[in-house]
Amino acid sequence: MTRKAKHRLHPIAIMAGVGKELKNMIAPLLVIVAAGSRHGFSWNDILVPLAALIYTLVMGVLSWVRFTYEWDDRCLVVEEGVFVRKKRSIPLERIHGISITEGIWQRIAGVVQVHVETPGNVPGEAEVILRAIARKEARALQQCVERAKNRNGHVNEPETAAHRPPSPLFTLTMKEIWIASLTSGGALGVVAALCAFLSQFSDFIPYEALVRDIQSTWNGHGRWYIALLILSILLAAYGVAIVQNMIRYASFVVRKQEDTIVIARGWLERKAVSVPVDRVQGVVIHESWLRRFFGYASVSIIHAGGALDGGPAGEVVLCPLVKKHRVVPIVQACLPEYRLDVPLSPLPRRAKSRYMLRPLYWLTIPVGVVAYMERPWGAVLLLVLPLAAWIGARRYRAAGWALSSKQLSLRSGWFRRTTVHLFKRHVQSLEIETTWWQRKKQLATISASVMPVGTYSRVVDVDEEDATSIYRWLQGERSNET
Amino acid sequence: MLGNSGKPISEKAITVWRWTGALGALVSGAVIVGMAWILARFHAPKWCLGMLAGIWLIEVVLGVGWVPVLRQRRWRYAIREEEIDIQRGVWSTKRTLIPMTRVQYVDVRQGPLLKRYGLASIAVFTAAAAHEIPALPADEAEQLCRLIAEWAKVADDNDA
Numbered sequence: 001m002t003r004k005a006k007h008r009l010h011p012i013a014i015m016a017g018v019g020k021e022l023k024n025m026i027a028p029l030l031v032i033v034a035a036g037s038r039h040g041f042s043w044n045d046i047l048v049p050l051a052a053l054i055y056t057l058v059m060g061v062l063s064w065v066r067f068t069y070e071w072d073d074r075c076l077v078v079e080e081g082v083f084v085r086k087k088r089s090i091p092l093e094r095i096h097g098i099s100i101t102e103g104i105w106q107r108i109a110g111v112v113q114v115h116v117e118t119p120g121n122v123p124g125e126a127e128v129i130l131r132a133i134a135r136k137e138a139r140a141l142q143q144c145v146e147r148a149k150n151r152n153g154h155v156n157e158p159e160t161a162a163h164r165p166p167s168p169l170f171t172l173t174m175k176e177i178w179i180a181s182l183t184s185g186g187a188l189g190v191v192a193a194l195c196a197f198l199s200q201f202s203d204f205i206p207y208e209a210l211v212r213d214i215q216s217t218w219n220g221h222g223r224w225y226i227a228l229l230i231l232s233i234l235l236a237a238y239g240v241a242i243v244q245n246m247i248r249y250a251s252f253v254v255r256k257q258e259d260t261i262v263i264a265r266g267w268l269e270r271k272a273v274s275v276p277v278d279r280v281q282g283v284v285i286h287e288s289w290l291r292r293f294f295g296y297a298s299v300s301i302i303h304a305g306g307a308l309d310g311g312p313a314g315e316v317v318l319c320p321l322v323k324k325h326r327v328v329p330i331v332q333a334c335l336p337e338y339r340l341d342v343p344l345s346p347l348p349r350r351a352k353s354r355y356m357l358r359p360l361y362w363l364t365i366p367v368g369v370v371a372y373m374e375r376p377w378g379a380v381l382l383l384v385l386p387l388a389a390w391i392g393a394r395r396y397r398a399a400g401w402a403l404s405s406k407q408l409s410l411r412s413g414w415f416r417r418t419t420v421h422l423f424k425r426h427v428q429s430l431e432i433e434t435t436w437w438q439r440k441k442q443l444a445t446i447s448a449s450v451m452p453v454g455t456y457s458r459v460v461d462v463d464e465e466d467a468t469s470i471y472r473w474l475q476g477e478r479s480n481e482t
Numbered sequence: 483m484l485g486n487s488g489k490p491i492s493e494k495a496i497t498v499w500r501w502t503g504a505l506g507a508l509v510s511g512a513v514i515v516g517m518a519w520i521l522a523r524f525h526a527p528k529w530c531l532g533m534l535a536g537i538w539l540i541e542v543v544l545g546v547g548w549v550p551v552l553r554q555r556r557w558r559y560a561i562r563e564e565e566i567d568i569q570r571g572v573w574s575t576k577r578t579l580i581p582m583t584r585v586q587y588v589d590v591r592q593g594p595l596l597k598r599y600g601l602a603s604i605a606v607f608t609a610a611a612a613h614e615i616p617a618l619p620a621d622e623a624e625q626l627c628r629l630i631a632e633w634a635k636v637a638d639d640n641d642a
Contacts, residue, residue: 304609425583427581427584428580428608428609429579429580429610430578430579431576431577433574433575433577435573435574438574439575449610449611450610451609452609452610471579474565474581475579
């Protein structure tokens with residue numbers, strides 16, 4: 001392919017960019033206006049917001065004018081910056097991953113937003129966003145990247161698979177989306193967002209009066225009303241979280257195109273994330289207790305780049321919700337090197353009492369104090385203690401590890417049982433920690449860290465001998481491989 | 483079990499950590515005096531103030547007297563052609579293994595305190611995290627830094 005001329009983004013990029021800026025600005029601006037117009041309204045009050053609005057618009061247009069991109073079969077070159085020109089040239093084969101999003105603005109104009117993940121340690125610097133380019137161009141860029149990678153890796157393959165999209169390896173049914181939304185912990189996130197939103201308006205919501213009211217209501221008969229109110233807020237948050245999830249995971253499709261895993265999802269905002277197989281640093285299987293009860297799990301892959309998926313850095317969701325027996329074949333199809341069905345070794349029996357006692361160390365005193373102060377009914381709270389011990393025992397049962405010549409698997413947790421499978425060549429460092437009490441029982445805590453997040457998985461109270469063997473496994477690396 | 487291999491760090495580290503411990507105690511002392519003052523204004527009982535003073539005293543004894551010694555005594559590092567092996571920890575023993583192939587770059591760091599005692603630290607960076615070996619004699623740190631960089635490069639070449 002020859003070098004194309006410099007391109008500008010589709011003009012809708014202005015709207016998308018300005019829209020995003022305005023969304024961030026709107027809450028503080030509202031506060032300013034509201035605070036200003038407390039003593040009657042005057043035109044002066046909207047001067048600041050108006051200036052901000054015009055500034056954003058002008059900057060939006062200017063940055064669109066000054067943003068150009070071009071690529072050939074080796075490099076993607078982006079020039080940007082209104083006052084300070086910045087030119088970045090990214091070799092195609094070094095691109096970590098590409099995600100294609102269609103936001104509402106992009107859909108209006110029939111274009112897509114391309115998010116290019118590049119190697120780099122600074123989060124904001126390691127990415128390029130092409131806010132609005134034609135779908136055809138995006139696909140061409142994707143193919144160029146794949147071709148550049150193939151050229152580096154092995155012999156240039158003829159384009160056999162590229163012409164027709166391969167059949168999907170995984171899709172979500174409507175019922176599964178529904179279950180995924182119902183069992184997700186997203187409601188807490190919504191409550192947190194609501195609190196953050198309300199705190200923005202703390203200037204003119206009379207919290208103090210509210211608190212006084214609540215106190216008097218509390219002391220009267222109002223207890224039940226308040227409980228009801230809180231309950232309904234929580235339920236509403238739950239509902240919002242469900243809807244969010246449904247939008248997020250609608251028409252979820254995973255495909256494998258040659259050596260790239262492509263994950264497409266979303267309803268109002270279509271998103272396609274491409275992760276090259278050789279950038280995958282590990283496979284994570286989350287099973288929350290609720291989902292485990294229904295026989296479901298969720299699968300993520302650890303990705304060397306940043307957060308392509310909007311989730312925690314480095315984790316890309318492969319299957320939001322999947323029946324347990326399908327996990328192994330799906331991962332097998334996407335990442336054939338990983339062995340997920342390895343039998344995990346349990347922890348030694350002497351670790352069980354430590355698991356049961358550990359939550360009690362910090363629970364006993366506060367629970368005891370509250371139970372004493374709120375007696376006689378507070379005594380019910382004492383039931384928490386055996387429950388905590390029981391959960392500790394379950395956590396003991398859940399934890400385990402497995403080691404093969406190439407792969408380390410670690411599992412821990414009960415509320416959210418997490419199994420991590422890592423290849424030896426991806427383990428950045430390994431740590432064994434022993435406290436004085438652990439040493440007395442010959443136990444150790446083992447943790448492994450991978451790119452890009454650091455410590456990823458940790459199992460407490462592994463047999464000391466086993467921990468040592470895992471340590472030696474990474475130590476004798478060269479001698480084993482050659 | 484893993485043997486206790488590797489070299490200890492410089493004994494002057496104790497002095498350096500005593501100084502940093504003392505500085506920390508000074509800062510927390512100021513905080514505690516502030517708290518005591520507030521408590522006194524609200525006519526808190528005497529034993530409250532006594533407890534605060536006790537906490538501070540414990541911190542001084544631990545942070546200046548005891549912990550630096552233990553820390554220095556527990557620290558071990560071994561830098562071999564294939565890996566960096568670090569052992570440390572006062573309350574718990576931590577043993578960290580970094581394969582040489584994962585090392586991305588190495589820093590030598592020297593703050594004013596370390597400089598005063600002719601010491602320097604090495605920070606080893608992988609793609610996931612930084613690992614520090616504190617308080618080595620300055621020239622040795624320099625040398626080790628070169629050595630690690632060299633070995634990391636060799637390991638990478640072999641890997642490719």
